[in-house]
Structures are given as structure tokens and as C-alpha cells.
Amino acid sequence: MFKNNKASLAIIAALSGLTLAGCGGGSSMDTTPNPVVPPPASSAPTWTAGVFEPSDDLKNFCETPRTGNDPFNNNEPYPDQAGSALYEKLWLRSWSDETYLWYDEITDNDPESFDTVAEYFAQLKTEELTDSGDKKDNFHFSEPSEDYFQEAQSGVTSGYGINWAFIGDSADRILRVAYLEDDSPASQIGFQRGDTVLEVDGISINTNTQAGVDTLNEGLFSPTNGDSHTIVVRSNDGAEKTFNVTAGNIEQTPVQNVKTITTANGTNVGYMQFNSHIGVAQEGLIAAVNKFKTDNVEELVIDFRYNGGGLLALSSQLAYMVAGSANVQNRIYYQTQQNDKQPVESPFPFIDEEIDYSTFFSTGESLPDLNLSKVYVLSTSGTCSASEAFINGLKGIDAEVVLIGDTTCGKPYGFTPTHNCATTYYTIQFSGVNSKGFGEYAAGFTPTPTPQFDADVKGCVVSDDFDNQLGDPNEGILSTALYHIDNNGTCPVSTASASIKTQVQSAAGDSKQLLPLNAPDNFNRGNMDLTWPTLNKDK
Numbered sequence: 001m002f003k004n005n006k007a008s009l010a011i012i013a014a015l016s017g018l019t020l021a022g023c024g025g026g027s028s029m030d031t032t033p034n035p036v037v038p039p040p041a042s043s044a045p046t047w048t049a050g051v052f053e054p055s056d057d058l059k060n061f062c063e064t065p066r067t068g069n070d071p072f073n074n075n076e077p078y079p080d081q082a083g084s085a086l087y088e089k090l091w092l093r094s095w096s097d098e099t100y101l102w103y104d105e106i107t108d109n110d111p112e113s114f115d116t117v118a119e120y121f122a123q124l125k126t127e128e129l130t131d132s133g134d135k136k137d138n139f140h141f142s143e144p145s146e147d148y149f150q151e152a153q154s155g156v157t158s159g160y161g162i163n164w165a166f167i168g169d170s171a172d173r174i175l176r177v178a179y180l181e182d183d184s185p186a187s188q189i190g191f192q193r194g195d196t197v198l199e200v201d202g203i204s205i206n207t208n209t210q211a212g213v214d215t216l217n218e219g220l221f222s223p224t225n226g227d228s229h230t231i232v233v234r235s236n237d238g239a240e241k242t243f244n245v246t247a248g249n250i251e252q253t254p255v256q257n258v259k260t261i262t263t264a265n266g267t268n269v270g271y272m273q274f275n276s277h278i279g280v281a282q283e284g285l286i287a288a289v290n291k292f293k294t295d296n297v298e299e300l301v302i303d304f305r306y307n308g309g310g311l312l313a314l315s316s317q318l319a320y321m322v323a324g325s326a327n328v329q330n331r332i333y334y335q336t337q338q339n340d341k342q343p344v345e346s347p348f349p350f351i352d353e354e355i356d357y358s359t360f361f362s363t364g365e366s367l368p369d370l371n372l373s374k375v376y377v378l379s380t381s382g383t384c385s386a387s388e389a390f391i392n393g394l395k396g397i398d399a400e401v402v403l404i405g406d407t408t409c410g411k412p413y414g415f416t417p418t419h420n421c422a423t424t425y426y427t428i429q430f431s432g433v434n435s436k437g438f439g440e441y442a443a444g445f446t447p448t449p450t451p452q453f454d455a456d457v458k459g460c461v462v463s464d465d466f467d468n469q470l471g472d473p474n475e476g477i478l479s480t481a482l483y484h485i486d487n488n489g490t491c492p493v494s495t496a497s498a499s500i501k502t503q504v505q506s507a508a509g510d511s512k513q514l515l516p517l518n519a520p521d522n523f524n525r526g527n528m529d530l531t532w533p534t535l536n537k538d539k
Contacts, residue, residue: 045090049108055094061087062421063117072149080421086111088421089120095418099429101339102126102136118142121425130442139413141426148417148424151252151278158225160186161250163275163306164197165382165466173205175220176466177233178306179275182253185245194466195233198240202230223247236467252276254310255284257303257471260295265486270297270370271478273470274318277310277386279357282317286354289321289368301376301481303471305405305464309385312414313351317367319393320350324369328352333393336414336430337439350393374400376481379447380464384409389432391445391457396434402489403447403459404481410444449491460484460491 045058061083069075089111097103105126114120121142128136150156161184167174175197180187197205200219203212219229228246235241257273270292274281292300300322316333332347354365377383377391388408391401415429433439438454447459465476473479483492 044084045087047086047090047093047111049110052094052097053090055091055098058087058091058094059420061091063088064421066422072146083421085117088117089114091420092117092121092124092425095420095425096124096427098341099339099416099427100125101413101428101430102128103339103341117423125427132443137428139411139415139426139428142423145419145422145424148419156249156251159223159247159250160184160191160245161248162186162191164220165306165464167466175205178466179256179273179470181250182256184250185248186243189243189245190241191233191243191245192235193469194236195241198232198234200229200231225249252278252280253284254278254281255288258284258288258291259471260292260297261473261482263482263486267299267485268295268297269299269301269482269485270295271301271303271471273303275307277307277312277314279311279314279355281310281314282354282357285314285318285321286368289370292370293368297370299374299376299485300370300372301378301478303378303478304383304387304390305378305380305477306382307384307387308382308409309387309411311357312348312386312389313355315386315390316348316351316393317355319390320352321367321369322372322375323350323394323397323399324371325352326371327373327399328397331397331435333396334389334432334434335437336432338430342429372399374402376402376404376484378477378481379403379405379408379445381406381409381444385411385414388412388441388445392432392434392439392441395457396436396438401457402481402484403445403457404484405447405459405462405464405477407446408441408444410442412439412441458489 045053060079060081062080063083063085065080065082066078067080068078070078093108093111096106100106102125105128106124107127109120109123111120114123122140125137125140130136147157161181163178163180165176165178166172167176177186177191177193177195179193180191197220199205200216203215203219205216207213207216219231223229225248226246228244230242230244232240232242252275254276255272255274257271259271261269261271263269270288272285272288274285302318302322312334319333320328328350331350333350334348336345336348338345352367352369354363354367355361356363375394377387379387383405388411391403391408392412394401412431413428414432415426417424417426419425431439441455443455445455445457447461448456449458449460451458460480462477462480468475471478473482480492484490
């Protein structure tokens with residue numbers, strides 16, 4: 001466990017980037033714009049196959065350096081210096097060679113043979129396949145640093161507040177509303193879970209032209225604050241509805257639908273929908289646990305079906321609040337495994353204190369706990385990363401996890417979101433294991449009434465139910481969990497197959513492409529980040 005009132009938490013994140021650290025800059029309080037001085041011609045970098053300069057010597061030399069002060073780093077001057085695209089590429093190359101988990105599987109191609117920095121970064125990863133034939137690395141991406149810090153520090157994204165779900169195979173192109181952010185533009189004008197998109201700005205969802213797909217992508221996934229689009233949907237009752245919706249800056253509501261449900265047999269069951277492990281979720285999780293304590297819940301259901309991950313620190317806090325000190329017994333929550341160029345990290349504990357996620361210091365305030373030895377987790381293929389670490393961490397201390405829904409996404413990997421020249425990069429840098437040393441769930445955790453393998457979890461397979469609202473006891477996955485509670489751990493005979501694939505596009509509409517034409521590898525990542533805090537004790 002974590003007991004240190006003055007301990008600072010230096011966050012390392014994975015696969016979506018929710019670290020709240022600054023992106024550089026000196027310690028000077030001078031607020032005048034930083035001058036941009038070109039490097040001497042003699043220092044221009046060159047590429048030699050197999051020879052790697054230290055990444056620190058190449059960092060912050062930018063083709064288009066920023067000037068002025070960084071609003072996300074205490075208004076410190078930007079660290080950018082005048083450089084070139086080659087500088088940026090060679091920094092990426094060295095950084096990848098130093099930190100990428102499978103660095104020896106990267107082909108060392110000439111960076112000058114790639115037109116852009118983005119194209120060069122895209123291939124700085126393994127091309128190996130898993131035993132099942134899937135890509136070994138599906139989690140390699142980047143985003144503008146401004147977007148990263150805006151979401152990380154406030155949970156704010158630009159969009160409508162709709163979290164979309166693609167249903168079935170990519171060719172089916174069935175797009176439905178998975179859930180809505182509270183008080184968002186979409187929720188205020190009447191969008192509901194289950195609404196199925198028919199057309200956008202007059203273009204059918206089934207268009208087969210590139211121009212049409214571009215219109216759909218723009219209207220659904222790329223709206224910026226102030227943009228308005230017309231979306232026609234079919235609701236669950238069969239009625240067609242036309243909405244003119246304007247994008248705004250959306251404050252995410254990661255904890256929703258907190259309630260206590262009494263089953264037919266009189267069992268008090270706590271339920272909460274938890275969508276993303278971001279820092280602003282801490283307050284909601286604490287409030288939910290305190291409510292469940294007051295309500296004397298006997299069982300707990302956590303709805304992770306659309307939770308693509310987030311801060312590992314928050315995942316550890318939630319695991320502690322579920323299990324409590326009596327079940328944790330000072331065992332570890334997570335242990336990283338990095339490449340052979342990196343030092344061995346200290347094990348990561350169950351955290352039993354609140355964290356100030358703006359500074360990454362413990363507040364010294366103890367977390368409430370439920371002291372439960374069993375928890376129900378609702379899952380889909382969009383349940384990823386820090387959500388899977390929660391499952392694995394509790395299994396590592398022999399807490400009983402019951403999985404209801406579909407096989408999780410399978411991402412036992414993490415990385416540090418790293419900033420350079422106004423872009424934040426994510427490349428896999430570690431995997432993780434629990435207290436028992438297990439972390440081999442790259443194919444996901446699978447619910448089954450009769451577990452046989454290490455990645456099998458006791459539970460029931462059932463399809464996501466878009467015809468009922470989340471938190472409704474009649475909704476398919478939740479009703480299956482309640483049945484399992486009331487019937488001595490058995491699955492209902494009518495449990496539906498979860499063979500229909502669901503891909504969730506998270507939060508409000510960040511830049512994703514409409515399947516099947518230009519789907520990126522990381523479409524299904526949602527907020528798939530796994531965050532690793534290193535505990536640095538102050539003297």
C-alpha cells in the first residue's frame with residue numbers, strides 16, 4: 001500500500017496519454033518569448049544505419065518551432081529550438097531504439113526516404129504478428145500536444161459528447177450511440193443510447209464514395225468547437241429523428257449512473273458506470289464508494305464496457321477502494337517489464353490515499369473502502385489497458401473477479417506519452433504483471449462459466465444491449481450480472497452470444513476515420529492508456 005503524505009507521483013502513461021506533467025521548459029520565471037536560434041550548420045544530424053545518437057541530444061529541434069510561453073507548463077517558455085524535419089525524425093528513431101519494448105524488431109529505414117515526420121513515426125514499430133495472426137503492435141499513435149494536455153488536465157475534449165459504437169464487422173457500418181457525456185450538446189437536444197446513425201449532412205451512412213465518407217468523418221468524428229452538423233438517427237422505438245448539433249468543449253463525466261439496486265432476492269448491489277481512468281474521475285469514484293458504504297451494498301458491479309484505460313494510479317486506487325487493506329495485505333498491484341536497455345522499476349502498490357492530480361502529490365487523505373473479496377466487471381472488446389490492469393491486479397491478490405459481457409481488448413502494454421515539437425507520441429515501452437507474476441492477456445480476458453486458462457475469468461458471455469439504457473436492471477449485460485448474483489453464480493440459459501464485435505469511439509468525437517475505408521490501427525483504443533507512477537519520496 002501507499003502511505004506517504006509527501007510522496008510525489010511522477011506519472012508515466014500508456015496508450016491515450018493522460019499524464020499531467022509539463023512538456024519541458026526551463027526554470028526561469030522570465031515570461032518574454034523565447035528566441036529561436038538555428039543550430040550551427042556543422043551540427044546538422046545525419047543518418048547512419050545502426051548508429052544512434054542519444055535522443056536527448058536531438059530533442060526539441062523542430063522544423064516549425066513554437067515561440068512564446070506554454071500555458072500547460074506554468075507559462076514557461078517553450079523548449080523548441082530551430083531544427084528540421086530530419087532532426088525530429090532522428091529524435092524519434094533514437095527515442096524508439098532506447099525505449100520501445102521490441103526495439104530490435106524495428107527496421108532501421110533511412111528517415112529521409114519518408115516525406116513527413118508522421119509517416120516516418122508510423123513505421124517505427126514491429127511488424128511481427130501474434131500467434132493468432134493479429135498485429136503485435138496495434139497501439140502506436142500520436143496527437144497534438146495541445147489536445148493531450150487539454151484532456152489530461154481538465155478532461156475536456158472537443159465534440160458533441162457522443163461516444164459512438166461500431167457494431168459488427170467493419171463492412172457493416174452500423175453506428176450507434178454507446179453513451180453520452182452529462183450536460184453535453186448531444187444529451188441536451190435528445191440523443192439517446194442506442195440511436196442508430198442514418199445520415200450526416202445529407203449523406204447516407206452507407207455512402208460508397210470517398211467524398212461522402214469524408215463528409216461522414218467530418219460530421220461524426222472531427223467536429224471542433226462551434227461546428228454544426230445535421231445528423232439523422234433511428235431511435236430504439238423505430239422513429240427517425242433529425243438533430244442539428246453544435247460541437248463544444250466537452251467536460252467528460254467518467255463516473256455515471258451510480259446507484260444501489262436491490263435484486264429479486266433482496267441483495268443490495270452497487271452499480272456504477274466508469275468510462276475513463278482520468279484524474280477528474282477520482283472525486284466521483286470516492287463519492288460512489290461512500291454511497292455504497294452508506295447503502296450497505298453486499299455486491300458491486302463496475303461497468304467498464306467502454307473504459308479504454310487511463311491512469312494506472314487511479315486504477316490502483318479503485319482496486320484498493322474495492323478490496324480494502326484486509327484483502328490487499330501489502331501486496332503489489334503492478335510490476336513493469338521493460339526492454340533490456342531500461343532499469344528495473346520498483347513494484348507499484350495498491351494506493352490507499354487521495355492524489356492531487358494537478359501536482360501528483362498525495363493529499364494524505366485516506367480513501368474509503370468496501371472491503372469486498374469479489375467484484376463484478378461488465379466488459380466489451382472496448383475494455384482496455386488500465387481497466388484490464390484492475391482485473392489482473394485483483395486476481396493477483398486472489399480477489400474474485402466475475403466478468404460479464406465480452407472478451408476484453410487485450411492490452412497488457414503501456415508507454416510514456418512523450419512530447420516533442422508540439423506533438424505527443426505513444427510507443428509501447430513496457431508490459432506489466434500482477435502480484436503473482438501474470439500478465440499474459442494480449443488476447444484479452446475471456447468470461448466463461450468454467451475457466452481453464454490463466455486469462456479466463458469466471459463469468460458469462462453476453463452481447464452488449466443497445467436497446468436499454470446503461471444502469472437499467474433490464475439491460476442485457478447488467479441483468480445477467482444480477483441473475484448471476486441471485487442464482488449462486490450461474491449464467492442464465494438465455495444469455496446471448498457476444499460474437500458481434502463492438503468498437504467504441506471514445507469521448508465527444510476526436511479524429512477517427514469511419515470504418516471501413518480509412519480505419520487506423522488504434523481506432524478501438526478509446527482512452528487506452530496505462531499509467532505508471534513512480535513513487536519518489538521527499539526527504
